[in-house]
Amino acid sequence: MTDSLLTDTVAEIFSAVCTDDALRAAERDGFAPEAWSAVAEAGLPWISVPEEAGGEGGDLADALAVLRLAGYHALPLPLAETGVLAGWLLAASGLRAARVPTTVASGPDLAWSAGTVRGTAGHVAWGRAAEHVVVLAPAGDGAVVAVFNSADLRVEQHANLAGEPRDTVHFDGAAPLASAPAGPGVSAETLRRRGALTRVVLMAGAVGRIRDITVRYTGERQQFGKPIGRFPGVQQHVVSVAQQAAMLEMAADLLCAAAVADPGLTGQAAMFQLPAAKSIASDTATIASAAAHQAHGAMGMTQEYPLHNLTRRLWAWTREYGTGTQAADKLGAIVAAMGADAFWPAIASGGAG
Amino acid sequence: MTERRGGGVRFGWTELTPAELSLQAEVRAFLAAELGREAGRRPGLGMNGAASREFSRKLGARGWLGMALPKRYGGAERSAVDRFVVTEELLRYGAPVGHHWLADRQTGAVINRFGTQEQKARFLPGIASGELGFSVGLSEPGAGSDLAAIRTRAVRDGDGWVISGQKVWTTGAHRNDYIVALCRTSDEADRRDGLTQFIVDLAAPGLAVHPIALLDGSADFNEVVFDNVVVGPDAVLGDLGRGWSQTTAELALERGGPDRFMSVYPVVEAFLREAGSAEPSGLGEQARRFLGRATATFWVLRNMALSIARAVDRGESSVHQAALLKEMATRFEQDVITALLEVIDIQPVNDSPSVFERILCEAILTRPVFTIRGGTSEILRSVAAKAISAQEQVSR
Numbered sequence: 001m002t003d004s005l006l007t008d009t010v011a012e013i014f015s016a017v018c019t020d021d022a023l024r025a026a027e028r029d030g031f032a033p034e035a036w037s038a039v040a041e042a043g044l045p046w047i048s049v050p051e052e053a054g055g056e057g058g059d060l061a062d063a064l065a066v067l068r069l070a071g072y073h074a075l076p077l078p079l080a081e082t083g084v085l086a087g088w089l090l091a092a093s094g095l096r097a098a099r100v101p102t103t104v105a106s107g108p109d110l111a112w113s114a115g116t117v118r119g120t121a122g123h124v125a126w127g128r129a130a131e132h133v134v135v136l137a138p139a140g141d142g143a144v145v146a147v148f149n150s151a152d153l154r155v156e157q158h159a160n161l162a163g164e165p166r167d168t169v170h171f172d173g174a175a176p177l178a179s180a181p182a183g184p185g186v187s188a189e190t191l192r193r194r195g196a197l198t199r200v201v202l203m204a205g206a207v208g209r210i211r212d213i214t215v216r217y218t219g220e221r222q223q224f225g226k227p228i229g230r231f232p233g234v235q236q237h238v239v240s241v242a243q244q245a246a247m248l249e250m251a252a253d254l255l256c257a258a259a260v261a262d263p264g265l266t267g268q269a270a271m272f273q274l275p276a277a278k279s280i281a282s283d284t285a286t287i288a289s290a291a292a293h294q295a296h297g298a299m300g301m302t303q304e305y306p307l308h309n310l311t312r313r314l315w316a317w318t319r320e321y322g323t324g325t326q327a328a329d330k331l332g333a334i335v336a337a338m339g340a341d342a343f344w345p346a347i348a349s350g351g352a353g
Numbered sequence: 354m355t356e357r358r359g360g361g362v363r364f365g366w367t368e369l370t371p372a373e374l375s376l377q378a379e380v381r382a383f384l385a386a387e388l389g390r391e392a393g394r395r396p397g398l399g400m401n402g403a404a405s406r407e408f409s410r411k412l413g414a415r416g417w418l419g420m421a422l423p424k425r426y427g428g429a430e431r432s433a434v435d436r437f438v439v440t441e442e443l444l445r446y447g448a449p450v451g452h453h454w455l456a457d458r459q460t461g462a463v464i465n466r467f468g469t470q471e472q473k474a475r476f477l478p479g480i481a482s483g484e485l486g487f488s489v490g491l492s493e494p495g496a497g498s499d500l501a502a503i504r505t506r507a508v509r510d511g512d513g514w515v516i517s518g519q520k521v522w523t524t525g526a527h528r529n530d531y532i533v534a535l536c537r538t539s540d541e542a543d544r545r546d547g548l549t550q551f552i553v554d555l556a557a558p559g560l561a562v563h564p565i566a567l568l569d570g571s572a573d574f575n576e577v578v579f580d581n582v583v584v585g586p587d588a589v590l591g592d593l594g595r596g597w598s599q600t601t602a603e604l605a606l607e608r609g610g611p612d613r614f615m616s617v618y619p620v621v622e623a624f625l626r627e628a629g630s631a632e633p634s635g636l637g638e639q640a641r642r643f644l645g646r647a648t649a650t651f652w653v654l655r656n657m658a659l660s661i662a663r664a665v666d667r668g669e670s671s672v673h674q675a676a677l678l679k680e681m682a683t684r685f686e687q688d689v690i691t692a693l694l695e696v697i698d699i700q701p702v703n704d705s706p707s708v709f710e711r712i713l714c715e716a717i718l719t720r721p722v723f724t725i726r727g728g729t730s731e732i733l734r735s736v737a738a739k740a741i742s743a744q745e746q747v748s749r
Contacts, residue, residue, distance in 0.1 A: 219742050232731070235738035242741050243681045246364050247653050253366035254656060276649035283646070325642060328649065332641030335648050340626035344445040344618070347651045348377075 002065035010066050013042055014073040023309055026076035027163035031129035036077055036101060045079055046097060049087035054097040060084075061260045064201050068252065071205025074309040076164065078103050078126035080198035086134040088194060092183035093145040100131035105169055106191055112139035115179075117146055117171040123320070127155050127167030135171070136182060136191055143187060146179035162312035185264040193265040193274055195321035197255065200277045203317050204252035206310045207288050211245040213307060214238055214292045217299075228295075237295040244288035251277040251284075254350055272334060272351020275327035282324020285314040362673045362740055364660040373438055380442045383415065388446050395708055396447020396623070398715055399616030401573070404451030404528055406483070412439075413483030418453050419461040426465070426477035433665040437611065437658065444615040445622075447712075451525065451573070456480045459606040460487040460533055464552075467591030467599050472552065476531070488555065490520040490534035490577060491600065498732045500535075501544035501597065505579060507536040507551060512586045514538075516551065516579045522726075526562045526575040529555055534579070535596050548596035551588045559583070569718035601672065607727050609661040609675030614654040614682035616723060617690055617716045621647055623709035624693060639696040647689050654682050673740035680733040683723040690716050 017035035026032035039045065048063035049055020063084050070079045081103040089104060090097050105121035117137045127133065133148045152174035160166045218229030218238055228234045255277040258269045265274065289311040293300045300307040318324060338346055338353075345353060369377065387408075388394060397403050412418050417439045422428025429435075436457075443450050461480040464472055479485035496502040505518025516536055526532060532553050539547035555562065559582040564572035591599045625644065628636060636644065657678050661671045693713070701714045724730045 215741055229738070229742050232735065236734055238741060239677065239680065239734045239737045242362055242737065243677055246362065246657065246677065247681075250364055250366060250656050250660070251649075251653050254652075257366065257368070273652075275645065276652050279646055279649040280653055283650075328642045328645030329638065330645065331648055332636065332643065332645030335644055336625065336629055336636050336641060339629065340622050343622050343625055343648075344441075345381075347648060347655060348441065350652060 002062050006062060007065055007069060010042075010044060010069050011073075013038055013044070014069055014075055018073040018075055020306060023074060023076055023306075024303075027159075030157070030159075030165045031101075031126070032076045035075070039075070039077060039079065040099065040101075045077075045082035045101075046087055046099070047083060049083050049097050050091050053087070053091035053095070054099070055083065055087055055091065059260065060263050061256065064197075064256045064259065067198060067201045068205040068208075071202035071313075072209045074162075074206065074209070074306075074313055077101070078130055080195075080202065081125050081130070084198055085191065085194060086132070089134050089136055089145050089182075089186060089191065090147070092186045093180045094183060095145060095147065095178050095180050098132055098147075101126065101129055102132040102134060103127055103130035104134050104136070104191070104195075105171075106136040106188055110135060110137040110171065112137040112144040112146065112179075116173045116175060117144075117148070118173055120168060120170050122168050123158075123160075123166045124155075124169045126165050127169050128157055128165050132177070133169060135176075136186065136188060138188070139181075143182040144179055145182050145186065146176040148174060148176050160316035162309070162316045164313070164316065166316075185266065190265060192321055193270070196274055196278050196327075197259055197265065199317045199320050200248075200255055200274075200281045201252050203281045203285055203314055204248045206314050206317075207241075207245045207248050207285060210288055210292045210307070210310045210314075211241050213310075214241045214295050218295055221299075234295055237291040240291040241288045241295070244284035244291070248281055248284040248288075251280040258350060267352075269350050269352045272331065272346060275322075275331040275334070276351075278322060278327035279324050279331060282318045282327065285318050289314055362677050362737065364657045364674060364678075365663070366656070367434075367660055367663040369434070369438065369659075373434055376435055377438045377442065380417065380439050384442055384446045384448060387411070388448060393708060395711060396619035397449060397451070398447065398619060398712060398719065399444055399612050400450065400454050400524075401571070401616070401715075401719060402443075402447060402451050402454075403449035404486070404525065405449040406452045406486070408449045409453035409483030409486075411483070412443075412453065413481055416481075418457045418483050419477060419481030422461055422465050422477050422481055423473075426473050427479075427481035428461075428465075428477065429481075433662040434659065437662040441611040441615065441655065444611055445618060447619040452486045452528070453480075453483050455489055455524065455529075456485055456487040458610065458612075459489065459603050462606055463533065463550075463599065463603050464590065466602070467550075469587070471587060472590065476552070479530075485531065486525060486529035488523050488526040488529045488532040488575075488577075489603075490523055490526075490532045490553075492522045493519055494521055498729055500600070501548070503535060503537060503548070505534065505536045507538050507549060507584075510583065514551070514584050514586075514588065516553065516582045516584060518579050520577040520579075521575075522565070523562075523575045523577045524573055526555060526577050527564050527572075531555060532577060533590060534577075535600055538593055538596075541594075545597040547594050548600075549593050550590040550596045550599055551584060552590050553579075553582060553584055553588060557582050557584070567719075567722075569715065571719075604728065605665075605670070605672045605675045607675075608679040608733070609658060609665075609671055611655065611658050613679045613723075613727070614651065614658070614685055616686050617720070618651065620709070620712050620716045621651075621689065621693065623712060624697075627707060627709045628697075637696075643692050643696045647692070650685055650689070654678070654685065658682075673737060676728070676733045676736040676740070679727065680724075680730050680737065684730065686723045687720045690720055
């Protein structure tokens with residue numbers, strides 16, 4: 001799917017901008033302007049957004065591959081929000097994406113009337129850092145996509161477990177920069193699905209990084225005269241992390257393939273694999289984080305050591321766009337509706353039947 | 354970068370080709386006709402499925418056993434993925450796979466890889482037709498996880514050999530035709546040297562099979578005693594003294610397949626069948642969550658096992674992936690039963706009219722063995738951990 005030239009280049013960029021200092025500063029300031037400049041200059045936030053809509057072109061597979069690397073490096077930027085989410089909302093609705101940090105807001109409390117949006121949206125990712133906020137708000141029988149300049153909005157600052165901005169944004173009737181009826185396939189539900197897709201992919205990247213640093217640490221840290229990774233008790237944790245990472249990477253690979261084949265995420269396979277992967281992401285993140293911390297001992301609890309950049313993000317991301325429990329419930333209902341004879345065919349085909 | 358680290362135990366995503374999907378449809382149609390219509394049929398749990406030479410012959414007649422073996426020896430020269438496709442359907446139906454299981458999964462491949470022309474001509478057609486059943490003789494009373502400690506010895510006697518010793522936990526030896534036994538043929542500085550595999554007729558004079566009753570009342574495991582069993586030179590499988598590496602290659606076949614996460618699949622399906630129909634309004638919240646998590650895990654583990662089969666077809670070694678997968682997949686097999694028990698309120702009885710309840714009893718009683726047979730979890734973690742950290746050394 002995605003060529004390694006792209007991923008190698010992107011990995012270099014992310015590796016250069018995601019230094020310990022940069023991550024600390026981003027958490028303190030709620031944004032990382034220098035990192036954004038480097039990433040935006042390479043066009044990365046707008047991959048998969050069509051060129052005619054102001055994007056970089058390229059397909060969803062590329063965008064998701066970049067997102068996985070962003071998770072791996074704990075990139076402190078609204079990357080998923082700017083392109084895969086906001087860019088998609090805009091392009092699908094005939095609007096143009098601007099080359100600025102952008103986020104999305106949606107929710108039951110928002111309503112479109114008289115040419116503006118009123119209401120409040122919670123947990124808006126990178127709200128204070130975004131220059132544009134793209135809103136999906138119900139309007140009569142349908143919905144409207146509207147772009148706001150964030151300077152025109154009231155932003156209440158909050159942060160998730162990883163210190164990433166998850167702000168409350170109040171829409172008090174400011175005039176949008178642009179608006180259009182939500183395009184075909186755009187709804188609160190499909191936005192939520194797409195959001196879940198980004199979280200699974202980010203988490204797959206993060207858990208892969210946790211595996212790598214756990215393997216490295218247990219190979220270097222010595223106790224009783226040898227690397228702690230030689231002790232069966234510690235090996236157990238290393239293997240556990242590797243297993244969980246492999247599971248989530250596989251789930252993300254499968255889901256990405258399904259999403260590329262069905263970018264609207266409306267087909268049977270997407271309906272099955274989204275909750276399946278979300279449930280797997282939740283379980284694997286819980287187990288891998290616990291095992292990685294245990295393998296690292298007290299060092300893994302410090303701000304100085306990078307493990308927390310990943311584990312805190314996993315603990316936060318796993319609850320965004322639906323929890324693992326909700327995902328399991330949804331998948332269980334799908335499977336129960338299919339019935340026992342269709343159970344294995346559904347598993348083997350990833351829900352395609 | 355990410356792709357390179359821990360790369361020794363990565364699983365590449367793959368999917369079935371149209372040809373493989375059409376094989377799947379063919380197998381499903383056959384099994385639905387053969388097994389699906391039997392009302393109240395009790396499915397077997399994974400490799401514990403009943404042994405039926407007759408059923409195995411039917412599979413053989415369709416070319417679904419020994420699929421990767423050469424055509425000249427009765428095989429179909431098909432791929433590991435093709436075998437995966439057939440196997441997962443057999444397990445899904447809880448088919449009576451006991452008779453051909455070991456021969457199809459590993460012995461056929463080992464004989465094909467290491468055997469002489471004569472051995473191939475003698476044994477492979479019978480394996481591919483479902484006629485011959487094989488046992489695998491590895492563990493001994495003093496050699497379980499520490500396999501190199503085996504003491505069963507083969508001593509030269511003229512052209513041939515005389516074997517004495519004792520194997521234990523030998524699946525199916527009471528009903529199979531042959532055993533491939535790992536024996537010590539010389540004492541070397543490294544205990545892993547000097548071991549040799551022998552193909553021995555289970556009806557040979559001096560060979561005695563004693564079933565070992567397990568806690569669930571089954572007796573598929575056996576003790577096999579070799580008391581001066583005389584075999585010809587043609588019993589040696591592969592190279593003298595190379596039994597350890599041949600066995601290691603065999604273990605990858607034994608550990609990476611769908612049988613390591615599907616043993617209790619029929620229990621979950623039966624739960625869905627019975628609970629789903631008992632509650633017209635649908636399953637309760639707890640049951641839905643259980644089912645969703647189980648489904649998601651089956652989906653991922655299944656694709657990891659498929660990935661291993663694809664790697665085998667590319668000629669890659671999958672020993673480490675197989676160890677990593679088997680360790681977690683067999684734990685899942687146990688956990689899924691525990692999780693199921695949390696969402697149902699029944700005191701299961703063995704003779705219940707409910708198929709679900711009967712196989713649930715079997716699953717509860719047999720599940721401890723899932724993480725023991727085919728390599729204990731502790732040994733598998735050690736194998737996987739070494740591979741993971743070795744890869745890290747290389748990548749730095």
